[in-house]
Amino acid sequence: MGGTNLRAALVNKHGIVRMEQVASPAHGTEQEAIDVLCKLVERLLSDGIDGIGAGIPSVIDRDNGIVYNAANIPSWKEVHLKDILHKRFGMKIAIENDSNCFTLGVARYGDGQRFGNFVGTTLGTGLGGGIIINHQLYGGVNGGAGEIGSLPYLDSDLEHYCSSMFFERVCHTTAERLYNRAVGGDAEAMEHWKEFGRHMGNMVKAVMFAYDPEAIIIGGGISRAFALFAPSMRATVATFPYPKSVERLHILPSTLKDAALLGAASLV
Numbered sequence: 001m002g003g004t005n006l007r008a009a010l011v012n013k014h015g016i017v018r019m020e021q022v023a024s025p026a027h028g029t030e031q032e033a034i035d036v037l038c039k040l041v042e043r044l045l046s047d048g049i050d051g052i053g054a055g056i057p058s059v060i061d062r063d064n065g066i067v068y069n070a071a072n073i074p075s076w077k078e079v080h081l082k083d084i085l086h087k088r089f090g091m092k093i094a095i096e097n098d099s100n101c102f103t104l105g106v107a108r109y110g111d112g113q114r115f116g117n118f119v120g121t122t123l124g125t126g127l128g129g130g131i132i133i134n135h136q137l138y139g140g141v142n143g144g145a146g147e148i149g150s151l152p153y154l155d156s157d158l159e160h161y162c163s164s165m166f167f168e169r170v171c172h173t174t175a176e177r178l179y180n181r182a183v184g185g186d187a188e189a190m191e192h193w194k195e196f197g198r199h200m201g202n203m204v205k206a207v208m209f210a211y212d213p214e215a216i217i218i219g220g221g222i223s224r225a226f227a228l229f230a231p232s233m234r235a236t237v238a239t240f241p242y243p244k245s246v247e248r249l250h251i252l253p254s255t256l257k258d259a260a261l262l263g264a265a266s267l268v
Helices: 030-042 081-089 098-109 164-169 175-183 187-211 221-237 243-248 259-266
Strands: 005-012 015-023 051-056 059-061 066-068 092-097 118-123 127-133 136-138 215-219 250-253
Touching: 005 030, 005 259, 015 030, 015 259, 030 081, 051 081, 051 098, 051 259, 059 092, 066 081, 081 092, 092 098, 092 259, 098 118, 098 127, 098 136, 098 215, 098 259, 118 187, 118 221, 127 187, 164 175, 164 187, 175 187, 175 221, 187 221, 215 221, 221 250
Parallel strands: 051 092, 118 215, 215 250
Antiparallel strands: 005 015, 059 066, 118 127, 127 136
16 A cells, blocks of 8 residues: 555465556545555455455554554554454455565565565655564564664654655655666766765664664665665675674665565465
């Protein structure tokens, strides 16, 4: 459930069988958003479905399936989504934070399969994160573990410098436009990407101090520009005080398409 699109997919152990998408009901009432979600799920219903998994950008009461303060849907202050979906569809329901779903998808279907302990990050409208420990998703008590974007940094927090907010606030443009300019050889655009990479390097160092993972796997729309910001990011990471940790750490972009959808399904 994103700020632009709401997507649902029928998934099996091999991957996505079929996917449906509608515009996100971001500005609708609580019930309107619920109705859009349920109608989308209904398009994919068929015999043999084991359950429904949902990835929502919010703090989640995982046990009770309650969504609090969904980031992209202002009307969702406290939605008992698990009960609502169970009543509507009569099957197993699992609710999780969307960045955790991305990370779980990468762990089950993508580059994360070869790592027992890694952190997944999503670079988009904001900066999200998820944690895999011993091949299992760790969400914390409130589903908020891995919310590295909220860590204090410079005059604000990491999210303001490691997401689309950086390009809007500092570069006064979008990441996509700056990407196209840089690919076309624009020197100013390339400098902006280098600066972004330095902030990303400081984010990686914060993750290393907190979790000391085998790998950090980067997803989200901005990860498409990995080659533009990776050199300055790695140069910044090289200043980490423990060289052996830097030597052992893998930092890579996710190559898995629709990782969050696959992760949501993996909850079931």
